[in-house]
Amino acid sequence: MDIMGFRGTSVEIKGPKEIDRMREVCRMAAETLELVGEMLRPGISTEDINSFVHEDTLRRGARPAPLQYKGFPKSVCTSINDVVCHGIPGAQLLRDGDIINVDVTHVYKGFYGDTSATFYIGKPSAEAIKVTEVARRSLALGIAQVRAGARLGDMGAAIQGFAEGQGCSVVRDFVGHGIGRQFHEEPKVSHYGTWGRGIRLRPGMIFTIEPMINVGGWEVRVLDDDWTAVTTDGSLSAQFEHTVLVTETGAEVLTDRSQVLAQSELFPEYFDAR
DSSP, X not given: OOXXXXXXXOOOOOOHXXXXXXXXXXXXXXXXXXXXXXXXXXXXXXXXXXXXXXXXXXXTTOEETTXXXXXXXXXXXXXXXXXXXXXXXXXXXXXXXXXXXXXEEEEETTEEEEEEEEEEOXXXXXXXXXXXXXXXXXXXXXXXXXXXXOBHHHHHHHHHHHHHHTTOEEOOSOOEEEOSSSSSEEEEEOSSOOTTOSOBXXXXXXXXXXXXXXXXXXOEEEOTTSSOEEETTOOOEEEOBEEEEEXXXXXXXXXXXXXXXXXXXXXXXXXXXX
């Protein structure tokens, strides 16, 4: 999950015990997201997804972080088609051809783990495949820039260059964020930017990278519920998110998954075939 306007300005460096706690909660969140992929199909409601995530989170001894965070009414964010982020689960049914981002965050033993993925429902359109696969690759390219001594802006520069090169746009209103004992900490991780700009990354930093990629323009608007962000032009949007630890040699993806993500990782050769 992401939000603008964090408290404080310093970036916390996590120690070994804190990193172990983060590994634990992030593994839980990743496992819940894997199970979500297995349940998705046309005809289920976003409230069904919310109920599943809520119950699975509690089963693990964790707490769903979105629930009542700044008033958010549900345990997970479900964002369909032109919804960029922060979609609120309810009675809406999934339809054949939809894409949906499911954003899971657990709290366990005082630490937060945050991850999301976009899933295909039934048979996707060519446009849905394009925006989803561009978003997936954008996240991978952002993670590839993470290493001690790199600049914070390198991630955004890599993401923006790739996404725009594919004819898509990068949402600018929402960012990744530091995470640990708080849901949202410093630094703010923009998904667009300039190479060589921003603070230097140091081992022990933990933050999310979560690019939101649109088929059309990057502009968004927030609906009257004060949460749901949609593309201004009604175009499709897709997002993937991992929680990442900076190490001496690169990045450790704390929310990495142990298996292929059902209903999501369906087109592994998409860019090779183009």
